[in-house]
Amino acid sequence: MKSNNQVVEIDGIDKTILRALMEDARTPVLEIARQVGISGAAIHQRLRKLEKSGLISGSKFVINPKVLGYTTMAFIGVYLDKAVSNPEAVRQLKKIPEVLECHYTTGNWSIFVKILCKDNSHLMYLLSKEIQSITGVSRTETFISLEQQIDRQIKI
Numbered sequence: 001m002k003s004n005n006q007v008v009e010i011d012g013i014d015k016t017i018l019r020a021l022m023e024d025a026r027t028p029v030l031e032i033a034r035q036v037g038i039s040g041a042a043i044h045q046r047l048r049k050l051e052k053s054g055l056i057s058g059s060k061f062v063i064n065p066k067v068l069g070y071t072t073m074a075f076i077g078v079y080l081d082k083a084v085s086n087p088e089a090v091r092q093l094k095k096i097p098e099v100l101e102c103h104y105t106t107g108n109w110s111i112f113v114k115i116l117c118k119d120n121s122h123l124m125y126l127l128s129k130e131i132q133s134i135t136g137v138s139r140t141e142t143f144i145s146l147e148q149q150i151d152r153q154i155k156i
Contacts, residue, residue, distance in 0.1 A: 010156070013038065014046060016156045018056070027058040063141040065116055070098075072117040077109035077125070078137055085136025086110060092134040098126055109141070120144075127149045 010018070020032045029047075033040040050056045061072035061123055065071075080089060086104065089111060093099050113131075117123040123142070132140055 008050075008055045010050075010055070014050065017043060017046060018050070021059070022153060023156065039122040068116050070116045072119055073148065074115050074117065074123055075143045075145065076113045076115060076131065078111040078113060078131070079108075079139045079142075080110040080136050081138045081143075082136070083110065089134050089136050092120050093131070096126065096130050098122075110122075121137050 011038055016036050017032055020027050020035065029043045030040045033043045034117075036043070043044070047056070050060075078089065080086060088103060090104075093102050093113060095112070098115050099113055100116055103112045104110070105112045115123070115126065117126060127140060127142060131137065
C-alpha cells in the first residue's frame, strides 16, 4: 500500500483482504490469511495500515429496517430561502432520526435528504411537522423509492 497526496494505492493482497471483508465483515482473519497465503499477523498489520490511511473506517452491522416496520424510503429535495440557512437547517435535520443522509448539492435543491419512514402517513408527518417547519426551509420536493435496485460499495 502506497499513499500519494491523499490517494491510497493498494496491491493485490490488500484487494483480496478488502473484498473478503466487504463480502462479510465477520470473516475470520485466519480464514483470509489462508486464502491469501500469508500469516494472520500480516493480515492484521495490513488492516491497521489501511485503517490508518483512512481507506477503511471500521465495520458495522447492517440492520434490515423492514423488520422494524420501516417500509417507505423517500428522497427529499429541500429548498432553502437563502444559503446562510444551510448550517441551521442541517443541525435541525440531524435531530430527526429518520433522516439517514443529508447532502449539500448543486442544482435545484440546496439540500438533498434520504429518509426512512414506517409508511406514507409517517412520511407526511415528518414532512409537514418536522422538515417543512425548519427555519429557512421554503419548500420541499419528495420522491418515494418504490424499490432499491442497486446497493453496493465502490469496486475494489
